[in-house]
Amino acid sequence: MSTATAVAISEDARLRVMAARIVAQSRWPYLSTLLFNLKIVESQQVGTLAVDEGWRMYYSPEFVMEQTPEALATMVLHEALHCVNQHGPRFRALAQPAELHVAWNSAGDVGINRVLDDAHMPWGGFEPLRFKNLSKFQVQAEMSTEKIYFTIVEYINQHPEEFKSQSDCGSIVGGKARGYEIARNNSDNPAIKSDQQDVIRDQVAQDILNFARVKGIGTMPGSLLRWAQDLLEPKVDWRKALAGAFRSSLATVLGRRDYVYTRPSRRQSAMKMGSHEFILPSMRKPAPPAIAIIIDTSGSISPDEITVFLSEVDGIVKANGISQGVTVIPCDAAVGEIQKLRSRGAITSLRLQGGGGTDMGVGITAAGKLRPTPKIIVVLTDGYTPWPDTLPKGVESMIVCLTVNDSLETAPSWAKKILIEEEQ
Amino acid sequence: MESVPQERLFGNNAAWNQGGVMGTIDDYAANYKVLITCIAARIPVILWGPPGQGKTSVIKQIAADQKRHLEVILASIREPQDFAGLPMLSNGVASLMPPDWAKRLAEVDNGILFTDEVNTAPPSVQAALLRVCLDKVAGDCHLGDDTSVIAAANPPEQAADGWDLAPPLANRFCHLNWDLPAEVVRDGLAGNWVSYSIQAPDPEQLINALNAERAALSGFLASRPDLTTVIPKSATEQGRAFPTPRSWEMVAILSGWITACNLDSSVRRIAVLGCVGPGPAAEYITYRENIDLPNPEEILANPKDFVLPNRMDKIYVVGASLMAAIRYKMTLERWNAVGIVLERMATSGHPDLAVTFARDWLRERPKGAMPEKSLLRSLIPLLTEAKMI
Numbered sequence: 001m002s003t004a005t006a007v008a009i010s011e012d013a014r015l016r017v018m019a020a021r022i023v024a025q026s027r028w029p030y031l032s033t034l035l036f037n038l039k040i041v042e043s044q045q046v047g048t049l050a051v052d053e054g055w056r057m058y059y060s061p062e063f064v065m066e067q068t069p070e071a072l073a074t075m076v077l078h079e080a081l082h083c084v085n086q087h088g089p090r091f092r093a094l095a096q097p098a099e100l101h102v103a104w105n106s107a108g109d110v111g112i113n114r115v116l117d118d119a120h121m122p123w124g125g126f127e128p129l130r131f132k133n134l135s136k137f138q139v140q141a142e143m144s145t146e147k148i149y150f151t152i153v154e155y156i157n158q159h160p161e162e163f164k165s166q167s168d169c170g171s172i173v174g175g176k177a178r179g180y181e182i183a184r185n186n187s188d189n190p191a192i193k194s195d196q197q198d199v200i201r202d203q204v205a206q207d208i209l210n211f212a213r214v215k216g217i218g219t220m221p222g223s224l225l226r227w228a229q230d231l232l233e234p235k236v237d238w239r240k241a242l243a244g245a246f247r248s249s250l251a252t253v254l255g256r257r258d259y260v261y262t263r264p265s266r267r268q269s270a271m272k273m274g275s276h277e278f279i280l281p282s283m284r285k286p287a288p289p290a291i292a293i294i295i296d297t298s299g300s301i302s303p304d305e306i307t308v309f310l311s312e313v314d315g316i317v318k319a320n321g322i323s324q325g326v327t328v329i330p331c332d333a334a335v336g337e338i339q340k341l342r343s344r345g346a347i348t349s350l351r352l353q354g355g356g357g358t359d360m361g362v363g364i365t366a367a368g369k370l371r372p373t374p375k376i377i378v379v380l381t382d383g384y385t386p387w388p389d390t391l392p393k394g395v396e397s398m399i400v401c402l403t404v405n406d407s408l409e410t411a412p413s414w415a416k417k418i419l420i421e422e423e424q
Numbered sequence: 425m426e427s428v429p430q431e432r433l434f435g436n437n438a439a440w441n442q443g444g445v446m447g448t449i450d451d452y453a454a455n456y457k458v459l460i461t462c463i464a465a466r467i468p469v470i471l472w473g474p475p476g477q478g479k480t481s482v483i484k485q486i487a488a489d490q491k492r493h494l495e496v497i498l499a500s501i502r503e504p505q506d507f508a509g510l511p512m513l514s515n516g517v518a519s520l521m522p523p524d525w526a527k528r529l530a531e532v533d534n535g536i537l538f539t540d541e542v543n544t545a546p547p548s549v550q551a552a553l554l555r556v557c558l559d560k561v562a563g564d565c566h567l568g569d570d571t572s573v574i575a576a577a578n579p580p581e582q583a584a585d586g587w588d589l590a591p592p593l594a595n596r597f598c599h600l601n602w603d604l605p606a607e608v609v610r611d612g613l614a615g616n617w618v619s620y621s622i623q624a625p626d627p628e629q630l631i632n633a634l635n636a637e638r639a640a641l642s643g644f645l646a647s648r649p650d651l652t653t654v655i656p657k658s659a660t661e662q663g664r665a666f667p668t669p670r671s672w673e674m675v676a677i678l679s680g681w682i683t684a685c686n687l688d689s690s691v692r693r694i695a696v697l698g699c700v701g702p703g704p705a706a707e708y709i710t711y712r713e714n715i716d717l718p719n720p721e722e723i724l725a726n727p728k729d730f731v732l733p734n735r736m737d738k739i740y741v742v743g744a745s746l747m748a749a750i751r752y753k754m755t756l757e758r759w760n761a762v763g764i765v766l767e768r769m770a771t772s773g774h775p776d777l778a779v780t781f782a783r784d785w786l787r788e789r790p791k792g793a794m795p796e797k798s799l800l801r802s803l804i805p806l807l808t809e810a811k812m813i
Binding site for chain 1: 448450454503504505510511512513514515518521546548549605606607610663688689690691693702703705706707709710713735736737739740775776777779780783805806809810811812
């Protein structure tokens with residue numbers, strides 16, 4: 001090819017990559033900051049597109065000229081998602097042999113391409129790697145990228161002859177720097193340092209959340225929204241929150257194993273030194289408190305949810321050593337059959353009838369009348385219920401587990417409130 | 425479409441995302457440097473992590489580097505009088521005898537108090553500890569304001585009898601997650617535990633940096649007053665970092681120190697995140713990043729004098745702010761001024777950025793306005809290529 005044609009292709013190709021970036025930006029404007037931070041570099045040594053660790057995007061001029069700007073835009077978004085997902089650092093953290101980066105690349109690609117496919121992005125004539133291409137590895141779509149990678153590696157170890165090099169998205173997915181990469185401090189296209197990449201990712205996440213707030217969450221891929229929420233608005237898992245609330249209730253209820261000055265220490269008589277006397281506290285460990293659980297049986301909570309929830313509570317109770325067991329009170333507008341839970345196995349055979357209106361107040365009153373008086377009451381409800389003004393006499397702590405977000409405001413402020421969120 | 429849980433496609437991002445969670449040796453280095461900065465700046469810092477992560481040895485190393493006296497106390501095996509002072513009756517007067525470590529810290533300058541396992545101590549011990557951490561007072565003994573306070577805790581889900589920190593205590597600390605990345609352990613077992621140090625800042629530089637940081641922060645809070653105080657809803661989140669005027673003050677001090685010590689922005693990111701939590705931290709850092717960008721009104725007044733920033737994402741921010749400014753007040757003159765800036769973008773190697781804005785700019789042109797031919801000439805190849813005209 002003559003020099004003149006090479007230059008012409010080179011210019012056209014650069015124009016096409018730029019056009020693809022504009023199309024990509026107009027599809028997912030919240031990725032703008034990241035997209036415009038990708039430096040575009042022509043390379044004769046890459047087959048398609050590739051990005052390095054410093055976010056320089058290399059392209060083969062021949063390859064891009066074979067693609068429409070629309071299809072190329074999808075590929076640019078693909079590379080951008082490698083950056084969002086931190087595939088490079090994640091591979092490094094696994095401390096795997098560098099040459100296995102191709103397997104890691106495949107693992108990352110299938111997840112990314114599924115997101116793009118779900119958003120109906122055009123690929124033109126290009127066939128991206130999809131889950132169906134990895135079926136022989138026994139890879140499942142719900143696996144994490146790390147899990148997919150190890151599944152592939154296990155297969156390769158058993159069938160080394162079947163493994164042939166897959167496509168490579170560049171050092172953005174880990175492994176050693178590729179031969180075509182330009183120097184990190186290249187003056188025209190310097191690498192973006194990893195700390196700056198973190199800041200850019202934070203900004204992209206903010207843009208995603210703002211976009212979702214303005215345009216509605218249905219307007220963008222759910223996985224991107226979740227990624228942004230995990231990054232900037234991390235939710236505490238309700239199990240952790242419940243365990244935390246439970247422990248602190250147990251700890252504060254009558255000061256389980258704690259020091260008190262209200263009773264003299266048994267060693268007090270030995271504490272005299274001349275005219276000085278030291279005052280020692282004594283240790284006190286009251287009997288473990290009884291616990292009552294009130295379950296809203298008005299119909300909005302599924303039996304599965306109740307089972308999951310009760311096993312969680314039972315586990316916590318066991319871990320904290322409450323020998324007294326747990327009393328379960330089914331409650332709709334009236335109190336149902338009060339039952340004592342003595343083992344985990346008994347959870348599934350609980351009888352929870354109901355279906356009327358809702359009033360957790362009567363359940364709380366009933367719990368107050370149990371003997372011995374429960375020190376901790378746990379309420380599981382959707383929250384559409386009247387609440388009492390105070391706790392029954394003798395009860396020291398109440399944990400309210402709500403299944404509906406709006407009820408967080410209406411539940412009493414003196415209760416510990418936990419939102420139980422469904423995993424989707 | 426089958427129902428595949430979407431978040432799983434991206435793998436276990438949740439753990440990766442939460443800034444402070446360590447993944448690589450770079451994250452470890454950043455966390456380590458934040459810890460050093462907190463100790464040097466006398467900002468109370470708490471390390472969250474499972475046992476056996478080398479927290480104590482790291483702190484011993486830092487204390488040795490800074491030539492400071494260190495006291496290590498295990499809160500979970502202490503009694504309340506070890507922190508609140510031992511009540512002593514003498515001639516009818518009760519006084520609170522300070523423990524030996526408090527005496528030693530009070531006697532030396534620039535001591536460091538490291539209290540381990542704070543969240544597994546019994547409640548009365550935690551209550552006593554509060555005063556030590558907050559007021560630097562143990563019994564009747566003042567430890568001195570030059571003392572640095574460090575605490576360590578096991579995440580509640582990892583400690584059998586651990587629980588969340590009380591919000592007032594939690595809000596006094598910069599929170600760091602402390603998990604050793606595999607790389608660090610691997611090298612460490614081979615006899616090479618990494619350690620880091622920072623250069624002590626020049627006092628004058630430090631004062632300037634702190635002043636600049638306070639100015640930036642007050643500008644930020646003026647534009648986002650809703651972020652001044654945000655109390656999280658759940659007890660577990662209340663036991664971590666959240667924004668209050670006090671934690672923003674900590675942000676100003678730490679970020680000022682980080683500037684004065686020439687530390688990179690990953691250190692700043694983790695420090696700010698540790699004081700106010702991820703969402704507000706990301707907003708502040710973005711604000712800070714763009715604080716030196718020119719005011720769009722100034723550019724519109726003198727578009728010919730405008731010099732393009734050298735980073736593409738900054739040019740993008742400027743472009744977006746210009747578009748917002750002319751939408752707010754549209755005149756022919758302002759619209760033409762944007763055209764001049766767009767042409768400059770297009771001719772200095774960023775035609776794709778120019779096109780991104782030119783689409784809306786052309787669509788929203790005021791009556792009688794026509795773009796300059798030279799601008800169109802620079803945009804048309806790309807507009808055609810992207811099939812936008």
